[in-house]
Amino acid sequence: MKTLLQQTTAYKFLSERKGRLRHAYLLLFPDAKNLRAALKTFAPLFFDESVFSASSPAETRAKQARVAALIERESFADCLFLPEEGKKFSVENAETVIEECTLRPVECSRKLFVVGDFSQATKEAQNKLLKVLEEPPESVCFLLGATSQFSVLPTVLSRVEKAEIPPFSDTEIEGYLMRNAEGISQENAALCAGLSGGVPGKAFDLATGGGFQDLLQAAKTLCFASSPALPALVRQWGETRYKKELLSLLKIVFFDALIFKTKGDGAKSRNPVAQKTQTPLSPADLSALASGFSVAGLFKAQQILSDAEKQLYFNGVFPQILEVALIKIQNEKLS
Numbered sequence: 115m116k117t118l119l120q121q122t123t124a125y126k127f128l129s130e131r132k133g134r135l136r137h138a139y140l141l142l143f144p145d146a147k148n149l150r151a152a153l154k155t156f157a158p159l160f161f162d163e164s165v166f167s168a169s170s171p172a173e174t175r176a177k178q179a180r181v182a183a184l185i186e187r188e189s190f191a192d193c194l195f196l197p198e199e200g201k202k203f204s205v206e207n208a209e210t211v212i213e214e215c216t217l218r219p220v221e222c223s224r225k226l227f228v229v230g231d232f233s234q235a236t237k238e239a240q241n242k243l244l245k246v247l248e249e250p251p252e253s254v255c256f257l258l259g260a261t262s263q264f265s266v267l268p269t270v271l272s273r274v275e276k277a278e279i280p281p282f283s284d285t286e287i288e289g290y291l292m293r294n295a296e297g298i299s300q301e302n303a304a305l306c307a308g309l310s311g312g313v314p315g316k317a318f319d320l321a322t323g324g325g326f327q328d329l330l331q332a333a334k335t336l337c338f339a340s341s342p343a344l345p346a347l348v349r350q351w352g353e354t355r356y357k358k359e360l361l362s363l364l365k366i367v368f369f370d371a372l373i374f375k376t377k378g379d380g381a382k383s384r385n386p387v388a389q390k391t392q393t394p395l396s397p398a399d400l401s402a403l404a405s406g407f408s409v410a411g412l413f414k415a416q417q418i419l420s421d422a423e424k425q426l427y428f429n430g431v432f433p434q435i436l437e438v439a440l441i442k443i444q445n446e447k448l449s
Contacts, residue, residue, distance in 0.1 A: 115148050115314065118290055119155045124277040132162040138247055138256040140271070142278040146231065146261050147315025150199060152279065153228050153259045157193055158182040160255050165222040191220040195228045203235035208242035215246050215254050223253060230259030233266055240267045247273040281312020290314050295321040302326065308366070309359040316359075325356050333363045334395060336440060337403055344440055352433030357426060360436075365419045367395060367403070368443075372412035375404040411446035418442045 119125055128135065143152045161181050163174045184190035194214060196207045211227050219225040232240070247256060247270065258274060260266055282290075287307035291298055298306075298321050306326055310317035320326040332351045339347050354360055395403065407415070422439040426432060 115151050115290070115294075116155050118282060118286060118314065119152055119279070121286075122279050124279050125156065125159075128156060128159045128277060132159060133164045135160060135255065136275050137250050137254065138258070138274040140232070140258045140260055140263065140266065140274040140276050142260055142263055142276060144261050144279075144281065145313045145315040147319065149230050149259045149261060150195075153195075153230050153257060154186050154188075156277075157185050157226060157228050157257055160224060160226045160257065161193075161222065165224040167222075192222055192224065193226045193228060195230075197229075203229055203232060203239050205236070205239045205242050208239050211243060212246055215251055219253055224255060225253055226255045226257060228257045228259070231261055232258040232270075233260035233262045233264070237267065240270050244269055244273070282314060283312070284308050287312065287314055287317045291317055291321050294318065298322075305363075305366075309356075309362050311358070320356065320359065325354075325359075328354070329356055329360055329363050332360055333367050334399065336364065336436075337367055337395075338399075339440065341441070341444060344437060344444075348433050348437040348440070352436055357432045358423065361419055361423050361426065361439075365416060368412055368415040368419065370395070371400055371404040371407065372409065372416070374400050375407070375409055375412060406447050408446075408448060411448070414446050415443045 124141070128139070139156075141152060141156055143149050145152070158178065158181060161178060163171075163178075166174055166177050181190055181193075185193050188195045194211075196211065197203050207229075211229075214225070214227070217225075229235075246254070250256070256274070258270075263271065263276070284304065284307040287310055288300070288303045291303040291306060292300065295303065295306075295318060303321065306317045306321045309320060309326075309329070320329070332354065336347060336351065351360065404412070418439050422435050425435050
């Protein structure tokens with residue numbers, strides 16, 4: 115994960131501003147699973163050579179390496195992480211920050227407060243922190259993490275500089291999975307990457323938590339379901355926590371069926387995900403699916419599933435969205 119993060123524009127931007135960093139940054143990263151790891155990767159940037167007393171560049175580098183190792187363990191005296199992992203930033207946490215701001219740094223000339231996930235903090239806790247964000251002591255800096263800025267108060271946003279980590283590319287996430295998801299094939303890594311929306315934590319959970327195999331089974335079952343069987347299957351799969359990913363996988367399956375029908379078995383797909391993977395269906399299943407639709411019907415299936423994704427984005431009821439989409443797709447079948 116650190117390798118991915120250090121290649122981001124946000125990391126390079128802050129690296130280039132060493133010695134000129136502002137007192138408060140909001141690190142936006144949509145990956146809740148890896149947000150704390152991101153904060154640990156960015157935090158050492160606040161401890162450059164200007165904050166250490168050292169007799170030589172070599173001594174400075176040694177001190178920085180030690181600080182980075184301590185930050186990774188959340189045990190560096192001048193870098194405080196709040197709240198405890200798995201908890202939400204509270205008014206009590208804000209009061210701790212305010213109190214700690216009055217104390218001088220222990221080992222160097224700067225003290226850093228690292229907060230994640232600030233987007234989950236209550237309004238009361240955010241308001242409590244406003245004063246020190248606006249007028250912090252000279253030696254104090256803040257690195258706030260957030261998976262989204264929408265729940266961060268405008269008054270907080272006006273006091274920090276944003277550093278945003280956008281979604282990663284499928285290729286980057288595929289490489290991350292190949293390095294970290296034990297035993298995964300390149301085909302499955304590419305498919306999980308394509309379903310992740312650019313979020314490494316989601317891709318890793320899909321690849322290692324059983325979700326990916328469940329999605330494959332759901333997609334295959336739903337594609338071949340008869341009309342009478344649909345209500346029961348929708349009840350079974352409609353409560354999955356991978357709702358968006360299931361719709362995306364269904365789109366990939368029907369796209370591959372379209373390519374199969376128009377170009378024949380073994381043809382190279384134009385789908386960005388399918389270009390790097392084998393289809394989620396076996397050749398025999400893909401042939402059977404393609405034979406049940408016209409080319410126009412398979413195109414229509416793509417549109418239907420895209421419309422379903424839009425409805426889900428606007429907080430539609432997923433089981434209902436899924437059932438309606440599948441009924442519409444079945445209506446496109448050849449008689």
